[in-house]
Amino acid sequence: MHHTASNPGPQADTGRTEAAFRAQLVAFTALLAGRPLDAALDQWLNAEHGPHSASYQALKASCEAGVAAGWLCQREGGGLRYGRVFKPAPDLQGFSVDVVDMQDVVGPHHVHPTGEIDLVMPMDPTAQFNGRPAGWLVCPPGSDHAPTVTGGRALVLYLLPEGQIHFTTS
16 A cells, blocks of 8 residues: 655755754764764764764765755855754763854854864765865864865764854954
8 A cells, every 4th residue: 555645845854853952963963972072983973984884874864955955054154055954962971062064165264162073974985074085073071173075075063062163363
């Protein structure tokens, strides 16, 4: 017997999609609980959750779907499409979640007072984020950078402990 789903409208679908994305991130950030943001975490994430893993593929698919549906990267400025998806919350282990759509661009310089975890998702096979191909980049507390995508377009998911980021002035 075939069932045809009635179309609940884009608003209801967006809610389900965002809720599913949050559930993915709740499960994923649980793996990060209490871990220092350092080179060991960078290596572990790339070994266990790198581009060939189911977890990476699922997060990338959700980000691509969210951008395509218009509920991710809703803001635009400085050649970037971006947006905070979730504020820091206990179920996200205190991380905030942002996703940025970048293509051959240098973003605003900033400092990570509590560190930053970046998931690099190239949309073009040659795209890199700060010299990194697909995968994870862990920036330790106190580090800084001008987020830069070269070689095409990439989506980057940012996990910020306590949502802390400090944009510097030029």
